[in-house]
Amino acid sequence: MNAIQRIQPEEVFALPGLHAGVRVGELVGVGDFRAQAEQVFENLGAVLAERGSGFDRIMKLSAFFVDISRDLQVYREVRDQYIAAEHAPASTAVQVAKLFHPSVWIEVEAVAACAP
Known part of the structure; x- marks a missing residue:
């Protein structure tokens, strides 16, 4: 996704480097799971870099798929381009009925160690 706008309403408690929400623009990879997975990891890399991490x-x-049997292998291929085997994290892969938009086929959550 592009055209990212970070949202921090005054009435929501603020911490340095964190935002209450993020508004994004155009969906990348409509109809193309690989493109969506690559964008997920590009976005994740940007967030990690922003916090001095990698x-x-x-x-x-934790990866959430709308069709795990179709997309799991491609996800693994893309993930492995970004995360070396010796740094493989604990992982969960789950199929869900749907995500927030019908054209979105993957969502990934990550927990990482970052600088304070």
Whole structure:
């Protein structure tokens, strides 16, 4: 996704480097799971870099798929381009009925060690 706008309403408690929400623009990879997975990891890399961290500091990944049997292998291929085997985090892969938009086929959550 592009055209990212970070949202921090005055009435919501603020911490340095964190935002209450993020508004994004155009969806990348409509109809193309690989493109969506690559964008997920590009976005994740940007967030990690912003906090002075990297893919080697991810402790846990949770991936949510709308069609795990179709997309799991491609996800693994893309993930492995970003995360070296020796830094593989604990991982969970789950199939869900749907995500927030019908054209979105993957969502990934990550827990990483970052600088304070």
